[in-house]
Amino acid sequence: MRLRDVTPDDVDAYLRMRCDPVMMADLGGPLPADGMADKVRRDAAAAAADTAWIKMIVPDPRVPGEVAGTVCLWSHDDGDGPVSEIGWMVLPEFQGRGLAGRVTRRLLEQARDEDRWGTVHAFPATDNAASNALCRSLGFRLLGERDVPFADRVLRGNQWAITPRTDLTPR
Numbered sequence: 476m477r478l479r480d481v482t483p484d485d486v487d488a489y490l491r492m493r494c495d496p497v498m499m500a501d502l503g504g505p506l507p508a509d510g511m512a513d514k515v516r517r518d519a520a521a522a523a524a525d526t527a528w529i530k531m532i533v534p535d536p537r538v539p540g541e542v543a544g545t546v547c548l549w550s551h552d553d554g555d556g557p558v559s560e561i562g563w564m565v566l567p568e569f570q571g572r573g574l575a576g577r578v579t580r581r582l583l584e585q586a587r588d589e590d591r592w593g594t595v596h597a598f599p600a601t602d603n604a605a606s607n608a609l610c611r612s613l614g615f616r617l618l619g620e621r622d623v624p625f626a627d628r629v630l631r632g633n634q635w636a637i638t639p640r641t642d643l644t645p646r
């Protein structure tokens with residue numbers, strides 16, 4: 476498995492992840508396809524400028540054109556100061572193989588090694604069993620539930636936090 480920065484050519488993968496009713500079931504339903512190319516361009520620019528880590532998952536480096544999903548770490552300010560957040564998506568045909576756990580660990584190890592992003596938060600929907608299990612097994616602490624703004628909507632999620640330097644569980 477390899478992680479690479481998102482590029483403007485990743486529109487198809489974004490459409491399959493963000494505009495699909497199954498993939499988006501815990502994220503408030505599918506997003507409109509309109510505007511997705513713009514979103515990919517903005518994400519690619521942020522990745523190239525290193526203001527956010529927006530990574531595409533390449534499951535087999537011998538097949539560089541194949542993408543299994545995405546894992547992202549970025550910072551935003553919802554009014555209470557900056558918050559670092561990590562999020563992940565794995566396409567259905569690649570699910571259930573531990574991939575989301577591996578790529579999330581990989582990015583948190585990079586954050587730890589570069590001493591960047593501070594405490595990192597994740598906000599999976601309260602009934603997203605796989606994402607909540609992943610948080611628990613990587614060493615995130617459950618802080619409680621809260622409303623989570625996502626793509627112009629508000630979702631109910633668990634708030635998890637991890638300080639990679641001290642909390643990341645050993646492999």
Ligand SMILES: CC(C)(COP(=O)(O)OP(=O)(O)OC[C@H]1O[C@@H](n2cnc3c(N)ncnc32)[C@H](O)[C@@H]1OP(=O)(O)O)[C@@H](O)C(=O)NCCC(=O)NCCS
Binds near residue numbers: 563566600
């Ligand atoms: C959630 C998602 C990323 C999981 O991807 P995945 O690669 O299948 O996950 P993994 O195989 O790494 O499993 C992660 C953990 O969930 C557990 N798990 C997997 N499927 C599960 C299920 N259906 N119910 C309960 N636990 C499950 C695994 O055992 C693993 O637990 P562990 O870390 O304790 O071993 C993927 O289903 C997805 O992208 N869904 C749609 C988008 C989404 O909801 N993204 C998350 C937003 S926070």
